[in-house]
Amino acid sequence: MRLHEDLKLIDENSLEDAYDEIGITSIYNRILVSDIIQITAKAFGIRPSAVKGPKRVKELVIPRHVAMWLVRKHTNLSFPDIGKHFGGRDHASIQYACKKIQHLIDDRDEGIQSTIQVIEQEFLIPSQHVVEDYRDLSAVTVTF
Numbered sequence: 070m071r072l073h074e075d076l077k078l079i080d081e082n083s084l085e086d087a088y089d090e091i092g093i094t095s096i097y098n099r100i101l102v103s104d105i106i107q108i109t110a111k112a113f114g115i116r117p118s119a120v121k122g123p124k125r126v127k128e129l130v131i132p133r134h135v136a137m138w139l140v141r142k143h144t145n146l147s148f149p150d151i152g153k154h155f156g157g158r159d160h161a162s163i164q165y166a167c168k169k170i171q172h173l174i175d176d177r178d179e180g181i182q183s184t185i186q187v188i189e190q191e192f193l194i195p196s197q198h199v200v201e202d203y204r205d206l207s208a209v210t211v212t213f
Contacts, residue, residue: 100143100192102154108191109136112184121156135185137163138170143192 103117110117113132120133133155140151141163148160148167155163173181 102140102144102146102151104192105139105143105188106136106154108188109139112188112191121154123156131181134166134170135181135188137166139185139188141167143189 106120107117109132110120113128113135115129115132119129120136122129137151137155140146140154141148144151146154148163151163152158152160170181170185174185
């Protein structure tokens with residue numbers, strides 16, 4: 070058997086899922102989309118699945134838009150890539166959400182500003198599970 074037959078192609082989502090399974094919230098201090106979704110959902114008192122889900126009620130749309138805006142701000146993902154994390158939404162939906170939240174911030178909406186600040190503090194503060202350096206992964210075994 071050849072070596073290349075044993076290797077598996079791992080996409081970013083698979084790797085992110087693997088890190089989540091073993092309790093690593095970030096690698097190289099990188100912020101994960103799943104962290105943003107989970108913390109945003111917690112801040113608004115809803116389930117993470119509701120943030121990614123299809124319902125369009127106001128109680129879910131605002132948290133979803135905030136999460137999309139935070140993902141855009143704190144990652145280098147494109148609009149289409151962000152959409153994949155939010156139920157397969159298209160790039161135009163992500164652009165609209167980001168513009169809407171930015172407009173609220175620009176208009177000095179104190180509720181949105183303070184909520185975003187609380188959420189950012191939650192995922193920007195290093196946790197005890199953060200992997201600071203690739204050498205820290207030497208003791209971690211990931212199986213697929």
